[in-house]
Amino acid sequence: DQVLEQVHGEPPAWAENRQQLCDSIPWFHCTQGAMYHSEGFCWGFLIDADGGTRTYIDDEVIITRIGGCCTKDSEGNLAPQKNQEADSTLARSIIASLKSELPVGSIFGSKHKILNGDLPHRYNIMAWFRVTNVWFERIGTNHGAKVRFEKLDLAENSWWAAKGSAPPMPLELRDFDTKPQSLKCEGCSKESIRVYEDGWMCLQPECDRFWKIGNVSSPPELTFNPAFLSFRSRSDDEIRPNCSLVPDHLPTLDEDATDISTSRGAWKCSDDSTGTQTGGNVCSFERLMTMSPIPRQVLLDDSEQPSMRREMVFDRKFMIPEIDDVSLSPYRKLTYKLDGVGFITHFVANADINSRPNGPDDLFIGLQREDLGLKRFPLSSSLVAGTLTAHFAVNHGSPYKYVVSVLSKAFGEAPGVILRALGRLSRATEQAVISAGDMYMPPNELLTLGYFEGMKIGYHDDGESSLGPTTATLSLGAKSTMWIRMKYTHFNGHTRRVDAGDGKVVSGSVLQEDPVLKGCRLEDERRALKERFEAGEISQDEYDNSRRTLFATQKGKQAPPAIKLDLHHGDLVVMHGENLQRYYEHSVVPENKLRFALTAWYVKPDHVDAAEIEKGNFTLTPDQIYDGK
Ligand SMILES: O=C(O)CCC(=O)C(=O)O
Ligand SMILES: [Fe+2]
Helix, strand or coil, X not given: CCCCEEECXXXXXXXXXXXXXXXXXXXXXXXXXXEEEECCEEEEEEXXXXXXXXXXXXXXXXXXXXXXXXXXXXXXXXXXXXXXXCCCHHHHHHHHHHHCCCXXXXXXXXXXXXXXXXXXXXXXXXXXXXXXXXXXXXECCEEEEEEEEEECCXXXXXXXXXXXXXXXXXXXXXXXXXXXXXXXXXXCCCXXXXXXXXXXXXXXXXXXXXXXXXXXXXXXXXXECHHHHHCCCCCCCCCCCXXXXXXXXXXXXXXXXXXXXXXXXXXXXXXXXXXHHCCCCCCCCEEECCCCCCCHHHHCCCCCCCCXXXXXXXXXXXXXXXXXXCCCCCCEEEEEEECCCEEEEEEECCHHHHHCCCCHHHHHHHHHHCCXXXXXXXXXXXXXXXXXXXXXXXXXXXXXXXXXXXXXXXXXXXXXXXHHHHXXXXXXXXXXXXXXXXXXXCXXXXXXXXXXXXXXXXXXXXXXXXXXXXXXXXXXXXXXXXXXXXXXXXXXXECCCCCCCCCCCCCCCECXXXXXXXXXXXXXXXXXXXXXXXXXXXXXXXXXXXXXXXXXXXXXXXXXXXXXXXXXXXXXEEEECHHHHHHEEEEEEECCCEEEEEEEEEECHHHCCHHHHHHHCCXXXXXXXXXXX
């Protein structure tokens, strides 16, 4: 029944949905977590449901914990499950922003429990802040990092200040010189500021005197030192944000620029709150851009020599392929064989292939001209519900369940460019599979992905039970890098650890059938145990227990990428082998503004509804069939 105070003003921008927030705010491009960091710096911060104990906000100062390393304790509060060190990624990036005086944007989420005020929206942009202090607190048996932010513009009233509150003190009347007491620790000789009213303590976690007032451990309840809350940093014109707090794309757009595909081409207001405020008139603001297709040459980098086959330089850190310039000429064929798993064939195109009529250059323009119905779909497994894929997708042919659920259009409705791409992919699939002596199943499904600048596809596999063992992808447009790595479970021999309540490393369950892949962790030990088990020398229990003991010696980690492919415009990649999708995963990161990836599969007919079977039927016209040149 508490009467909530109302806040003083309106945020400069807001969103009711996290995806929209992350898509439009350049300093907060993250769908999860409280902190956006990139290139080693923290750029933006979200204050929401759980800032940890002693989270503090007033009109000009925010004190909160740095997320990460946390699980919920018995009372449902987030507590660090291990020490957060100064060299953790999150701590390092906030310290980097502190040292370089980089302004950090802040967002106020309505699930906070701190301010006694009602926030107008789910996510409310606050203002630019500067990082003034980063220190460590003891929490339970661990330590975690805390940060103090101070509003950059102290002259202006903060919109989140309580309604009717006094305007901020004019700058000329403020005291910028008084700072809270700071003392050098006699143990570690490092300075720590007096953060708490209860007493000065050393805030260096590696010091013996950390978190002690005098000789005794600090009390669990602590109060902030008023001088720590009230000090202010002098304004400094040198400290400038490197983008606007609320970007305004519309007036800066030049519709005639060939570069238009780098920006999103359409805006639509999705704010339903205006509807309630204006008595049901939902805002109809919409702006659709005419986008002219960009030619492939716009994306070329200087190192690409037209009409010459690129020299391949292979990085010894990754698998070196077999090179064959003859059998699929004019393509160069690179084959990566994974024993007992499958193979990956990379068909390297060149300018002669790309510039032929109906070849990759024409397909790239053709795909931009068609309204393919490319959309971003919600990810099915995501920590934050409603997170959309970081790429656009549309499916043609037999429907199947992709990482996300994508509606499938019949090949009968597909534009010519799609069928032409399908012709190329069928040929590549056939060539790669037959040369390996396997049976060729013609693809009946084609997934088109579209990537604008900054988009990508994260690690995943294509091993859906309804799909055959072969996938073929045609790359068009921007150059990209494909990474292939062993899945966590197969690399480590066990699933991810499930619980580490007591601080010990607990591995998840051991693999039922461990293929002991070449290059996996503890390979020799795992192979030796497997051989003893298979020879009947040890029982299943002994085999499992020995593996558990073995895995407890080292913490599991992600496998490093085993294969790296540089995918250029016109290149094709065929992956073959059911086990390849079972044991390995891949991700693709484009480097430039616009890229399409068209991937064809064979969907097993018994996995498709009878009524939808015909969606996968097609007949290619002679000009859609690819002759391999
Ligand atoms: O963008 C690419 O080249 C890869 C696409 C992919 O992995 C997929 O569609 O499953
Ligand atoms: Fe894939």
